[in-house]
Amino acid sequence: MNFRSDLALEQTESIGKQNLPDGVSVSAVQYDQITVNCVDILSAEGEKAIGKPKGRYLTVELPPFYSSNQSTEKEIEALAQEIRKLLPGEGTVLVVGLGNTHITPDALGPRTCDLILATRHIAGELAKSSGLGELRPVASLAPGVLGQTGIESGEIIRSVVQDIAPQAVIAIDALAARSLDRLGCTIQVANSGIAPGSGVMNRRFELSKATLGVEVVSIGVPTVVDAATMAGDMGGGEIPLSQREKAQAMMVTPREIDLLIERAAKVLSLSINHALQPHISVEDIGYLVS
Numbered sequence: 001m002n003f004r005s006d007l008a009l010e011q012t013e014s015i016g017k018q019n020l021p022d023g024v025s026v027s028a029v030q031y032d033q034i035t036v037n038c039v040d041i042l043s044a045e046g047e048k049a050i051g052k053p054k055g056r057y058l059t060v061e062l063p064p065f066y067s068s069n070q071s072t073e074k075e076i077e078a079l080a081q082e083i084r085k086l087l088p089g090e091g092t093v094l095v096v097g098l099g100n101t102h103i104t105p106d107a108l109g110p111r112t113c114d115l116i117l118a119t120r121h122i123a124g125e126l127a128k129s130s131g132l133g134e135l136r137p138v139a140s141l142a143p144g145v146l147g148q149t150g151i152e153s154g155e156i157i158r159s160v161v162q163d164i165a166p167q168a169v170i171a172i173d174a175l176a177a178r179s180l181d182r183l184g185c186t187i188q189v190a191n192s193g194i195a196p197g198s199g200v201m202n203r204r205f206e207l208s209k210a211t212l213g214v215e216v217v218s219i220g221v222p223t224v225v226d227a228a229t230m231a232g233d234m235g236g237g238e239i240p241l242s243q244r245e246k247a248q249a250m251m252v253t254p255r256e257i258d259l260l261i262e263r264a265a266k267v268l269s270l271s272i273n274h275a276l277q278p279h280i281s282v283e284d285i286g287y288l289v290s
Helices: 008-015 044-050 073-085 108-113 124-129 153-164 227-235 241-248 257-276 282-289
Strands: 024-031 034-041 055-061 093-097 138-141 168-176 186-190 215-226
Touching (some): 008 024, 008 034, 008 044, 008 055, 008 186, 024 044, 034 044, 034 073, 055 073, 073 186, 073 257, 093 108, 093 153, 108 168, 108 215, 108 257, 138 153, 153 168, 168 257, 215 227, 257 282
Parallel strands (some): 093 138, 093 168
Antiparallel strands (some): 024 034, 034 055, 186 215
């Protein structure tokens, strides 16, 4: 049975570290209580085995968003540092929030975009008079989904990229996980781009350097597990053929999904804002976007 997952780390776990092909490596870095797992895919053989394009995939493990009142500044600093490593050192960055704000498990991208510090319109004397100093130009966009607009979100993003010519795009999206243990307590950051909806068998327009012409960093949190994956995982293998089709059409999400999305959006936005504006403290960023 094929298990659905957007997480590169879960794909390596399903293969087993001892069976990983050449061109795939797994490592871990510890920041106090925070573990950052890194999967590097460097070969075509690795792409085929993991089912992901070449690139670096960072998986940050945190306490569950729905049970933790707030993340510590150290956690946000650690995530911001990892995001910053994958971005160009300067130039405009476009932050896009993928997903449907009216469907809670899919609302992570738009909700995060609501809290992004957009600065592209603030420059020169205006920035200095506001006490913000030198700001990196940042634009924010939540393009909605095809069913709302009749336009692929990727087509909208590509048009905006052509117009404002950013150095990089940060794409935020809700993800699908294989393991229930990773729902709402895992963040994946990757520099390989993203194909929205691929984890729930609804693959849309790919956002990558190949399609947009600029670096694309994707950031996501698992908010769903499909029922077939969950049943197979908990049952230790295959589920009856008669039930498989029904299970594959269903998605499972935590009952605390509202809290999960609200708190995950806050953590992601603070981390992205701090990664882009490192001279502004996490506390001050919180005031600016509140």
